[in-house]
Amino acid sequence: MTAIELQIDRVSKAFRTGRGQIGALQDISLEVAEGELVCxxxxxxxxKSTLLSVVAGLEPPDAGQVILDGQPVQGPGPERILIFQDGGLFPWLTVLENVTFGLRERGLPLEERRQRAMEVLRLVHLERFKDAYIHELSGGMRQRVAIARGLVLSPRILLMDEPFAALDTQTRDLLVEELRGLHEELKNTILFVTHHVREAVYLADRVVLFTFQPGRIKHIYPLEVPRPRDPDDPSLEALVREIVEALHVEVERALNEEYRRA
Ligand SMILES: Nc1ncnc2c1ncn2[C@@H]1O[C@H](COP(=O)(O)OP(=O)(O)OP(=O)(O)O)[C@@H](O)[C@H]1O
Ligand SMILES: [Mg+2]
Known part of the structure; x- marks a missing residue:
């Protein structure tokens, strides 16, 4: 049995807006084991994004807490890295400089920074592009730089907020496959937000389905199918259908609520 690394313990969070109070998260409890990939x-x-921000320590919860190795999370930390859709890369720096950037604060000597950056660039197959500037890269490559920039810090927990949402389907499939390989090799704990149920079922140890406002956990789907998985596996297909149906109920609720408020 793998150790529990991250405990999300009865976390609630609401936002006060001009249109009243929004219950973003209500009483979310989830235990994540070391090396687990949860979608x-x-x-x-x-x-979903609010939960990642709370785990990253960027937003304090209103109630409940996040516990990492038995210690409550009080703020951001280098062992938890958030990677989001627009990778937030620096256009005035090269690929290599973008990746080494985060290491500067750690006071590592230049040569060691470069060496570590090159190692992770190799992992995401971008070593040949180390001297390119961000505008010279495709969207998929940019996202891989963003992932490399996170990985170079050797985080234990990767918080990925729809990192592939803006990519075309083919590039996306490629990066999903690459992420699977990275997870197999590095065994980071990953919380991965996605709108693609098929992708979630392909990647995850567990898929967590949320309800719409207040955001609660509606259901947790464990996946016992060994990896690498065959995307055409009928048992996966059946689960995809089940989750998509349950998700549709929530999407309908979300739309009705939005139209009612408009
Ligand atoms: N800083 C904020 N101030 C006010 N409201 C916020 C803030 N952050 C999030 N919200 C609201 O909280 C709710 C949950 O937002 P969140 O971004 O976590 O949703 P999400 O599940 O990530 O959605 P999406 O799939 O569109 O990314 C939304 O109604 C959003 O408008
Ligand atoms: Mg979001």
Whole structure:
């Protein structure tokens, strides 16, 4: 039995807005084991990004806590890295400089920074592009630089917020496959938010489905199928259908609520 690394313990979070209070998260409890890959799915506005921000320590919860190795999370830390859709790369730096950037604060000597950056660039197959500037790269390559920039810090937990959402399907499939390989090799714990149920079922140890406002856990689907998985495996297909149906119920609720408020 693998050790529990991350405990999300009865976390709630609401936002006060001009249109009243929004219950982003309500009473979310989830234990994540070391090296586990958990995918979070749910309708837009159900609190997935909020949960990642709380785990990253960027937003304090209103109630509950996040516990890492038995210690409550008080703020951001280098062992938890958030990677989001627009990778937030620096256009005035090269690929290599973008990746080494985060290491500067750690006071590592230049040569060691470069060496570590090159190692992770190799992992994401971008070593040949180390001297390119961001505008010279495709969207998929940019996202791989963003992942490399996170990985170079050797985080234990990767918090990925729809990192492939802006990519075309083919590039996306490629990066999903690459992420699977990275996870197999590095065994980081990963919380991965996606709208693609098929992708979630392909990647995850567990898929967590959220309800729409207040964002609660509606159901957790464990996946026992060994990796690498065959995307055409009928048992996966059946689970995809089941999750998509449950998700549709929440998406409908989200739309009705939005139209009612408009
Ligand atoms: N800083 C904020 N101030 C006010 N409201 C916020 C803030 N952050 C999030 N919210 C609201 O909280 C709810 C949950 O937002 P969140 O971004 O976590 O949803 P999400 O599940 O990530 O949605 P999406 O799938 O569209 O990315 C939304 O209604 C959003 O408008
Ligand atoms: Mg979001």
């Amino acid at each position: 979070l799915v749910g309708p837009s506005g159900c609190g």
